[in-house]
Amino acid sequence: MEHVEEIGSELRGRVSIVTGAGGGLGRSHAMLLARLGSRVLVNDMNLEAAERVAREIADASGEALAFAASVTDEAGIEEMVARVMATWGRVDILVNNAGILRDRSFAKMTMAEFRAVVDVHLMGSAICTKAVWDIMREQRHGRVVMTTSSSGLFGNFGQANYGAAKMALVGLMQTLALEGEKYGIKVNCLAPTAATAMTDGLLSEESFARLSPDLVSPALLALVSEDAPTRAILCAGAGHFARSNVTLTTGVHVGGGADAPRGVVANWHRISDRTGEIVPDYGFAQMERELASGPDEARSRGGAMA
Template identity: 65%
Template sequence: MAIKFDGQVAIVTGAGGGLGREHALALAKRGAKVVVNDFSPAAATAAESVVQEIEAAGGTAMAWNTSVTDEAGVAAMVTATMAKWGRIDILVNNAGILRDKSFSKMALDDFRLIIDVHLMGAAICTQAVWNIMREQKYGRIVMTTSSSGLYGNFGQANYGAAKMALVGLMQTLSIEGAKDGIHVNCLAPTAATKMTEGLMPPAVLEKLTPDSVTPGLLHLVSRDAPTRAILCAGAGTFERAYITLTGGVHIGTGADAAEQVAAKFDAISDRIGEVVPKDGSAQAMNEVGKAMAASNG
């Protein structure tokens, strides 16, 4: 069945170019009314250019020029969206910047800036729409994470920390939103954008087009979307990432417990029987369960 968004309203942040632009165009093409958010000090913004593209193709959109770190600006965007269209069904937290440098040479101001834009920006935008979605009993939210957060990448300690933090935000919000029909997921894209120019050879960049990522985004914000998924996407290939928990080994608290952890680290790391916990309590339940079994054994 074709994925359609007729009658739905979507906000896409950082949508003046790259992945955000592609997301906005695709959502509009499939029937959504789209708020194209981007931040520019110029009078004629990239967001307005994307709105013109959408309207030229027969779609409906409006531009909103504000930083996702500006709480008042984001609140005004949400208020204007509700006044114009009366609902918000989809939020795509896509806005982002890079300040790459090895950690030893990284200014803490650049660390804070990345955290502010990626993590706090997503939190600000999400909280601004959260109660609207709760009242509607429907919402679809996507956090844009990254392989740099999931697996690490040299020179991106700030970016990786922010992107992994978004996974933690998604994990909890998917639990809190479940009763109100709010699905929250993460998208980890690999795409050639202005942020990645010069990082990869041209032959690779040719495959990593933004439009090869967007099909994954469309599924994550559809009516049949999963919740609490980490979907990786690039060059038309799609994978899932998981945060798992191994079965572990009960060692106890004896004087040689540290040495036992070292000696049994391979067994502790054994992935046979690992699980994807339904929430954070699973770790404690596993640990206490093994401790009680050892006491009773």
């Protein structure tokens, strides 16, 4: 963002809040949103860092505010949103980016370390989203991005706390997307791979360069634009982008009774067969599929018991 002519129009008139935006990935997100025309509230616990990013945006002819607050501080976040509303009168985009790491094997991890990570990633995202939810409902427009992780989606050694929090955000996204749909609110997840202060010392110089946060942030436009999807999990890193999905296999009707436990074991390969798996539109899809299944369906497929 060096010249005024670089300011785009895709998000002109929109107002964004980016948490944890004093550096790293959050800064990259804030800079991109401003370059696309959005006015941006730069949130960080460190006021000096937030102000520095806000100045960078202003120096490039964008509009930005800085606000220091922990995402776990409900009163502070409410004050932050009130500041945005008093200044710009609306909130269109919330990027829940703030996070911490307390990596340790589960055997050595304390519950305080587990709780601290869950509080920031999960509760912090819920607190910030709750603070803007009614505003978005009333204006019938909103875009919320949760920051999940491959550590939550697929697991990662030493990150039980982080992975649990990050997968919980997928569940939060799934439900909020359903509840927000009729109000024009779309909720998605971004799973970034980026070299930031949280990964300092874990990567080689070459990997650090290839995993620049600037190569993740382009994913945001797809998730917050007028034509954005909802309930998408977009994985991004090193300029590569992919979708991740929570799926449901066709499964097998085993029934109840004394033989049911052995039937599940005996049919494990068929239960796990991914042929014809679906991405359910809502949680009750599992129940609907289960109720539609039965002895007649099982016989038509050659029997449930292997």
